[in-house]
Amino acid sequence: MSSSSRKKTSAAPDPKANSASPAKGAGAGPLAASAARGDETAILRAIQSLREDLLKKIDDNAEMQSKELRREISQLRDELRSAVDRVSSRTKCLEDRVESLDTAANDHSDLITTLERDVQQLKKDMKIFSDRSEDLEARSRRCNLRITGIQERREAGKNPTDFVAKLLQETLGLEKEPLLDICHRTLRERPQEDQPPRAFVVRFHYYREKEATLRKAATATDPTTSHGDRIRVFPDYTQAVAKQRAAFRDVKGMLRGCDGVKYGLWYPSVLRITTADGKRHSFTDPGEAKDFVLRNVAKQSG
Secondary structure, eight states: OOHHHHHHHHHSOOHHHHHHHHHHHHHHHHHHHHHHHHHHHHHHHHHHHHHHHHHHHHHHHHHHHHHHHHHHHHHHHHHHHHHHHHHHHHHHHHHHHHHHHHHHHHHHHHHHHHHHHHHHHHHHHHHHHHHHHHHHHHHHTTTEEEEEOOOTTTTTTSOHHHHHHHHHHHHHTOSSOOOEEEEEEOSSOOOOTTSOOOOEEEEESOHHHHHHHHHHHHHSSSOBOTTSOBOEEEEOOOHHHHHHHHTTHHHHHHHTTOTTOEEEEETTTEEEEEOTTSOEEEESOHHHHHHHIIIIIHHHHO
C-alpha cells in the first residue's frame, strides 16, 4: 500500500469515536449549570461581604464624622456661650451706665430748672440794679453841660473852670459868670490837628443856673467865641440816654418841616408832639413816632 493510501486510511473518521461524543456532551449540561450556580453564589457572597464591608466603613466613617461634628458643635457652643457671657456682661455694664446717666440727667434737669429760676430772678435783680445805677448816674449829671467846638489848647496856661465860665458869659451874653464847680475836657486821647476837638464837661454849682445857661444857648443864633470857635451846648446825658434820644433824630428832622406842629424830647427819651389841632401825643418808640408822623402830621402839612 502506498503512502497516499495510508494517509487516506488514517484520515477516515472513526465511527466509535463519533458514536461516543454525543453521550459525553449530554452529561456536561448539569455540571455546567451546577458550576454556574456555584459561581453565582460566590458572587453573591462576595457582594454581600463587600456590602457589609462598605456599610461597616460607612458606619465607621459616619460615627467618626458624627463625633467630630459633635466635638466641633460642642466647641462652637462653648465659644458662643463665652461670647454671650461677654456680651451679657457688657450689656449689664451699659445698662448700669445708662441707668447712672439717666439718674444724673434727672439730677441735672432739676439743677438746670433751679438755675433757670435763679437766673430769671438774677435778671430781674440786675434790671433793677441797672435802672438804679442809670438813675443815679443821670442824677449825678443833672448839673452838667457839654460844650463842643472849643479848639484844643485854648485853655492852655489858664484855669479851665475860670476859662469856660468867662467864655460862657461872653459868648451867650450872660449877666454874670456862672458859678462852676469843675470843668475839664472829655477823658479821651487828644485828637490830631485835623480831628474835631474834645468837648468840655462843665458842672454848675446851681441847677437853675445850668438850666438858664442851656435855655440861653438854645435861643442863641450861632454862638461864636472871641477866638472864632462856634460852640454848641448840650445836656450831659449818660451813654444809654444819649443813645435813646439819638434814635429820635430822624423823626425830629421830619417834624421841623411841619407847620403848626410843636414837639419836644423830654427826659429820658419821650417825644411829645402837639399837632395843629392842639392834641398832644407821646412816644417812647422811634418807629411808632415815625409812623404817626407819616400817617397824620406829614399828610396834613402836605
